[in-house]
Amino acid sequence: MKKIILLGYMGCGKSTIAKTLAKINGQPFVDLDVYIEKKAGLSINAIFEQYGEIKFRKMEHEAFVELLNAPGQMIIGLGGGTPCYANNHELLKRDDVVSIYLKASIDTLFNRLVVNKSKRPLIANKNEEEMKEFIAVHLFERSYYYNQAQHKVTVDDKTVDQTVLDILAILA
Numbered sequence: 001m002k003k004i005i006l007l008g009y010m011g012c013g014k015s016t017i018a019k020t021l022a023k024i025n026g027q028p029f030v031d032l033d034v035y036i037e038k039k040a041g042l043s044i045n046a047i048f049e050q051y052g053e054i055k056f057r058k059m060e061h062e063a064f065v066e067l068l069n070a071p072g073q074m075i076i077g078l079g080g081g082t083p084c085y086a087n088n089h090e091l092l093k094r095d096d097v098v099s100i101y102l103k104a105s106i107d108t109l110f111n112r113l114v115v116n117k118s119k120r121p122l123i124a125n126k127n128e129e130e131m132k133e134f135i136a137v138h139l140f141e142r143s144y145y146y147n148q149a150q151h152k153v154t155v156d157d158k159t160v161d162q163t164v165l166d167i168l169a170i171l172a
């Protein structure tokens, strides 16, 4: 069985959807950020603060490769930036994975992130106006990498269960 990889911008629902999908299809689920935090013994915020983003991206790449090379089936929820560094986007095309881009509009992302930014160092210190502008530009810059996924599911105006059903249809 192929490993299932969920990707997309911060707030698109990777962690939430991966957890629910794992409950339904009974497969183990790993959130890449949580895996990195456990390995480092530090929160994502602390890693950014103490080591900086470049070091985080190296740790993220190593962790992603480790999980891909681990035996067995699993659902992996990536971090929002994972496909955009260290040629990680190439790994999304491997034959032994199914990669799915959870595509959300700027409005959806903004509405979810505005109440949920403290654990996300890239946006934690931005006010609402700055955040909207940042998401718009950043999503545009990152879209090239997200579009390397094998599949795409639009998540706007869908419940968690609806998105999970869309993913199950892809996997069927």
Ligand SMILES: Nc1ncnc2c1ncn2[C@@H]1O[C@H](COP(=O)(O)OP(=O)(O)O)[C@@H](O)[C@H]1O
Pocket (backbone or CB within 6 Å): 008, 009, 010, 011, 012, 013, 014, 015, 016, 017, 077, 080, 112, 116, 155, 158, 159, 160, 163
């Ligand atoms: N329909 C939905 N699907 C997924 N997440 C949703 C939905 N509606 C609200 N959310 C919320 O959006 C937030 C961001 O989700 P999260 O899974 O952390 O995203 P990511 O891991 O992609 O950054 C969470 O607080 C989640 O509860």
Ligand SMILES: O=C(O)C1=C[C@@H](OP(=O)(O)O)[C@@H](O)[C@H](O)C1
Pocket (backbone or CB within 6 Å): 008, 009, 010, 011, 014, 015, 033, 044, 078, 079, 080, 081, 082, 119, 120, 121, 122
């Ligand atoms: O988009 C990014 O560069 C990041 C997204 C975060 O994950 P989520 O997308 O799960 O918030 C986390 O990996 C880190 O804060 C950097």
Ligand SMILES: [Mg+2]
Pocket (backbone or CB within 6 Å): 014, 015, 031, 033, 077, 078, 079
């Ligand atoms: Mg997440």
